[in-house]
Amino acid sequence: MQEQIAKIKENALEEIKNVQDAKSLNEVRVKYLGKKGELTQVLRGMGTLAPEERPIIGSKVNEVRELLENAIKEKEEKFAQEALQRKLESETIDITLPGTKIKRGSKHPVNRVIEEIEDLFVSMGYDVVSGPELETDEFCFERLNLPKGHPARDMQDSFYITNEYLLRTQTSAVQARTMLANTEKTPIRMICAGKTYRREDDATHSHQFGQVEGLVIDKKERNVSLADLKGTLEVFVKKLIGKNCELRFRPSYFPFTEPSYEVDVSCFKCGGKGCNICKQTGWIEILGSGIVHPNVLKMNGYDPEEYGGFAFGTGLERLAMFKYGIPDMRYLYANDIRFLSQFDRKDEEI
Amino acid sequence: MKLSTNFLKDYVDLDANIDVKQLAEDMTRVGNEYDSAGKLINATNLVIGEIVECKDHPDSDHLHVCKVNIGKEILNIVCGAPNARKGIKVIVALDGAVLPEKTIKRGVIRGQESNGMMCSMEELGLEHKFLKPEDREGIAELGEDAVVGEDPIKYLQMDDEVIDFDLTANRGDLLSILGMAYEVGAIYDKPVKEVDLSHKEQGEDINKKFTAEVKTENCNLLLVKKVENVEIKESPVFIKNRLIASGIRPINNVVDISNYVMLELGQPLHFYDADRLGNKLVVRMAKEGEKLTTLDGNERTLSQEDIVIADSTHGVGLAGVMGGLETEVENDTKNIIIEAAIFDSVKIRKTSNKILRSEASNRFEKGLDPNRTYMAAERACTLLEKYANGKVVTGTVVYDKTDKTDKEIDIAFQNVNDVLGTIIPNEEILNVFRKLGFTYKVNGQKATVKVPTRRMDISIKEDLIEEVSRIYGVDNIQGKLPVVPMRQGSYDKTLREIRNKMIALGLNETLSYILINDKEVHQYTLDEFEKLKLLDPITEDRNTLRYSMIPSLFKIFEYNEAREQKDISIFEIGKGxxxxxxxxxxxxxxxxxxxxxxxxxxxxxxxxxxxxVKGVAEEILEYLGYANRYSFIKGEFPKEMHPGQSAYISVNGANVGMIGKLHPNVTKENVYVLEINLDQLFQKKVGKMKYKEISKFPTVKKDVAFIVDKKAISKDIEKTIKNAGGSLLTDIEVFDVYTGTNIEEGKKSIAYSLTFSDNKKTLTDEEINNLMNKIIDTVCKKMNAELRK
Incomplete structure (x- = not known):
């Protein structure tokens, strides 16, 4: 009988091994382990054995049964895995087809530059302020030391709406507003970006353009010297244009500052050797700046004997053009969707 | 201002190693920018030649084949100029010469060898307006005294270098060679030479016969001198060339001298034909509508704002802008009246803006130094005596209300260093003033600086500090970062958040012009307001400030549509x-x-x-915290909007914006717009964002669909459901709207998904069923609806 059991085990294992699918496996199970299965038959036939042999044969049968059950289970799992594998394979898709398009918007390059400048100056403790674009002559000119008839008003031919109201020609108008609004006459550190308007329209001038303006007012003996202005603008320009650029301060004239300086940056294209972008000079004019004129302080409620300040301003379009390599200012205002949608990602970190 | 360096060298010596580029750069560093710097005649490889043989070209009806002696050799040159002929001295550009417009190369012209080019003055880069009639005909003909083989530019005395400065509005003093000399002298620490004013005066004093009368406060200084028996002829070469280098066309010696003195000293002069003027000069304001024929032959109609120079009866010149035709110096003029005056800069600016901006008006506008006016009157006499053989009449007619004393400004050395953030020693500061030609008295830690009247831009100590920074050199001042008490910078990021939200919703941000055509201003709105029109627009298409931004964005749509761009979703935050x-x-x-x-x-x-577009509006409103506070309402819409597909946005009862489809009369495309007045919206304050407890008990979702009249409005049904559902109904969402099969004509089905929850317990089926029944009953009754089964 033991031989019979051994034979069954051998045969069954061989059959399990050779089975090719779940259905045949089940047939093998029935054949050996079913109610009428071969192994079950052995148990049934145990009645013919001597009593002392029965437990030996019984345990042997159970041992083989367990062995076969495990083998079948193992095989079943294998089949299940294979079946799953086949199913997954059948589900394979063309991963090169396009993903569902989520429409992506874009931020205008000029506003990108504004945000970058605002973030920089806020990190240095400046307040971001704003002012009206429809300004009065008083704030746009008179309170900035530009009385009526002043020749410097020629530099900025203006869009007047009435004798009193005009579209602001410069964000400097916000300087006067900020100083007047600060009734406590405490120190000021402000930055203001916005639209400005002048009566000119050609390839390099747009009648509407963006400016950013900074103003610092503090006790005269501290923090508001030309050296402080230079240091501040070095940080600003290097952040906006690049670490390697050089700055050149050139004395100039603005009615609201004295002394006044224009700031040139070494040409980002040729590095200062001279090219058509810098008109062969190696320098590109980028900022106007200076020490706040005592008349401006006085007219806006600060005592020039006690307080001093510096101010600076720059055009935003040019910064955007430098930053993104935009060759023509008019692209910024044409709003061609193919242009706009290029500015649809995060700026690189500098 | 074009600066002739030859002219400059009359008054200040320049070191030999300083070339024109260096000078221009050094001037730039002290604040005087330039547009260009280079040779007056920018051409290389030129030599004086003599045509020794000139034959007609065998294969051409206009070319000549010339043999030209250039000293070392005789060149064969083909030339097309009609005046090419044997015996004349010419300017030859040799092989490899670079001219402003071309490079010369040896070559063969219709079979004839040509080893260079004979040049006209125009080919050498001289502007057309400076060409004499004979220069326009063909190649330049040099005088008999020209030496073959030498440099023709030297021979023509045109070996000058010119810097074209772009000066700042405050530096009127630099509109003169003398002013430039002071500036250059300060840079290189060189003294400025004296101006030669020497001349003889003779005869009866001018004051005996001639009177001047100033009847307006817009003239502070008037000097009149007389020079008799002038000989009108061509100017000496150096005067002509310096005028040309400065951009002024030579006319004759007398007219040229008035321009020469203006260039030299910065004071515009006017010369009258004394015999046509008579013995009186009056300065007065013009009468309204007064007529005057100016030098250019145009009759001008004047206003009370214009200053006029008159004789005893009528106007003879427009002060500071242009002389009159009647008293113009002409070829037969014998005697000259010199007028040197200072007129009000604002009045001159207004008049010149109206009539003509000239070298003279530009100088009057920037302001003049009265001491220089006296100098200029004398200088003109000196030159008229020397170059026009004039006899200067004794004396000067003077009307003078000006202050000619030097300004004294006190300045503390510490103050200079405070403003500049430097530690410049006192001596170094004083050295700057010395270089500028300012005198000073030191008084302990202060100095009193005497500023010459020529520097009208300097009036306060801050101006002196700027001078120190200019001449000491801004480059020598080290930048530092302010050391300030730490404080937090602030900004209102709301607009930026809205921008980022719109971008996240897939829209492209634009930047449009605020100026539009006045016809468009009242479009897309029914609001009442007055349009804001520019007094002096550049074009009619941009003559008014926009109220709604939709016209601006619609233009962008049209621009892109014209470029085949069909899918446009754009937005902008801007002003109306x-x-x-x-x-x-x-x-x-x-x-x-x-x-x-x-x-x-x-x-x-x-x-x-x-x-x-409604979804975008809702997204923005919800994002800004206006959830449950807004609604979209019907109303009367502007005619540019589709009346059935537009809505006003109402937040807590206030109209803050509009959405909708553009009317087919505006565009055939399906275009939708959204406009929200953010200032009005922000008047509705938003509460703090606060945590709400999440129910620990399960929520239950139930769907229900009603068949209602096609015109029924979902918002009304939602309201009814909400009222019936009470506090346990926490959310209502429309998930389907259906018309068609199984739905009766004129009806529609709207399906809602309702969410129920209770913070305190799990809701039972019975409770939910009761609520649902109540909702269904109420809606069916109130909304005349039918449950869709």
């Missing part, structure tokens, strides 16, 4: 302007325009419709 009553104002607005496909890709394509 108005006058309401007496108030001028501006509001910040958010505007969007959407058309074409919005979502794209496989199985995901969706064209923009009303609900897309």
């Amino acid at each position: 302007f108005y006058k309401k009553g007496e108030v001028y104002g501006e509001d910040t607005k958010l505007c969007a325009l959407m058309t074409g496909k919005y979502s794209l890709g496989l199985n995901n394509t969706k064209n923009v419709d009303f609900y897309t």
Whole structure:
């Protein structure tokens, strides 16, 4: 009988091994382990054995049964895995087809530059302020030391709406507003970006353009010297244009500052050797700046004997053009969707 | 201002190693920018030649074949100029010569060898307006005294270098060679030479016969001198060339001298033909409508704002702008009246803006130094005596209300260093003043600086500090960062958040012009306001400030549509302007325009419709914290909007914006717009964002659909459901709207998904069923609806 059991085990294992699918496996199970299965038959036939042999044969049968059950289970799992594998394979898709398009918007390059400048100056403790674009002559000119008839008003031919109201020609108008609004006459550190308007329209001038303006007012003996202005603008320009650029301060004239300086940056294209972008000079004019004129302080409620300040301003379009390599200012205002949608990602970190 | 360096060298010596570029750069560093710097005649490889043989070209009806002696050799040159002939001295550009417009190369012209080019003055870069009639005909003909083989530019005395400065408005003093000499002298620490004013005066004093009368406060200084028996002829070469280098066309010696003195000293002069003027000069304001014929032959109609120079009866010149035709110096003029005056700069500016901007008016506008006026009157006499053989009449007629004393300004050395952030020693500061030609008295830690009247731009100590920074050198001042008490910078990021939200919703941000055509200003709005029109627009298409931003965005749509761009979703945050009553104002607005496909890709394509733009509006309002406070309401819409597919946005009862489809009369495309007045919106304050407890008990969702009249409005049904559902009904969402099969004509089905929950317990089926029954009953009754089964 033991031989019979051994034979069954051998045969069954061989059959399990050779089975090719779940259905045949089940047939093998029935054949050996079913109610009428071969192994079950052995148990049934145990009645013919001597009593002392029965437990030996019984345990042997159970041992083989367990062995076969495990083998079948193992095989079943294998089949299940294979079946799953086949199913997954059948589900394979063309991963090169396009993903569902989520429409992506874009931020205008000029506003990108504004945000970058605002973030920089806020990190240095400046307040971001704003002012009206429809300004009065008083704030746009008179309170900035530009009385009526002043020749410097020629530099900025203006869009007047009435004798009193005009579209602001410069964000400097916000300087006067900020100083007047600060009734406590405490120190000021402000930055203001916005639209400005002048009566000119050609390839390099747009009648509407963006400016950013900074103003610092503090006790005269501290923090508001030309050296402080230079240091501040070095940080600003290097952040906006690049670490390697050089700055050149050139004395100039603005009615609201004295002394006044224009700031040139070494040409980002040729590095200062001279090219058509810098008109062969190696320098590109980028900022106007200076020490706040005592008349401006006085007219806006600060005592020039006690307080001093510096101010600076720059055009935003040019910064955007430098930053993104935009060759023509008019692209910024044409709003061609193919242009706009290029500015649809995060700026690189500098 | 074009600076001739030859002219400059009359008054200041320049070191030999300083070339024109270096000078221009050094001037730039002290604040005087330039547009260009280079040779007056920018040509290389030129030599004086003599045509020794000139034959007609065998294969041409106009070319000549010339043999030209250039000293070392005789060249064969083909030339097309009609005046080419044997015996004349010419300018030869040799092989390899670079001229302003071309490079010369040896070559063969119709079979004849040509080893260079004979040049006209124009080919050498001389502007057309400076060409004499004979120069326009052909190649330049040099005088007999020209030496073959030598440099023709030297021979012509045109070996000059010119810097074209772009000066700042405050430096009127630099509109003169003398002023430039002081500036250059300060840079290189060189003394400025004296101006030669020497001349003889003779005869009876001018004051005996001639009178001047100033009847307006707009003239502070008037000097009149007389020079008799002038000989009108061509100017000496150096005068002509310096005028040309400075951009002024030579006329004759007398007219040229008035311009020469203006260039030299910065004081515009006017010369009258004394015999036509008579013995009186009056300065007065013009009468309204007064007529005057100016030098250019144009009759001008004047206003009370113009200053006029008159004789005893009528106007003879427009002060500071242009002389009159009647008293002009002409070829037969014998005697000259010199007028040197200072007129009000603002008045001159206004008049010249109206009539003509000239070298003279530019100088009057910037302001003049009265001491220089005296100098200029004398200098003109000196030159007229020397170059026109004039006899200067004794004396000067003087009307003078000016202050000619030097300004004294006190300045503390510490103050200089405080403003500049430097530690410049006192001596170094004083050295700057010395270089500038300012005198000073030191008084302990202070100095009193005497500023010559020529520096009209300097009046306060800050101006002196600027001079120190200029001449000491801004480059020598080290930048530092301010050391300040730490404080937090602040900004209102709301607009930026809105921008980022719109971008996240897939819209492209634009930057549009605020100026539009006045015909468009009242479009897309029914608001009442006065339009704001520019007094002096550049074009009619941009003559008015926009109120709504939609016209701006619509233009962008049209621009892109014309370029075959069909899918446009754009937005912008900007200003709209108005006058309401007496108030001028501006509001910040958010505007969007959407058309074409919005979502794209496989199985995901969706064209923009009303609900897309409404969704964008809702997103923005919810994002800004206005959830449950807004509604979209019907009303009367501007004629540019589709009357059935537009809605006003109402937040707590206030109208803050509009969405909708553009009317087919505006565009055939399906274009949707959104505009929200952000300033009005922000008047509705938003509460703090606060945590709400999440129910620990399960929520239950139930769907229900009603069949209602096609015109029924979902918002009303929602309200009814909400009222019936009470506090346990926590959310209502429309998930389907259906018309068609199984739905009766004139009806529609709207399906809602309702969410129920209770913070305190799990809701039982019975409770839910009761609530649902109540909702269904109420809606069916109140909304005349029928439950869809």
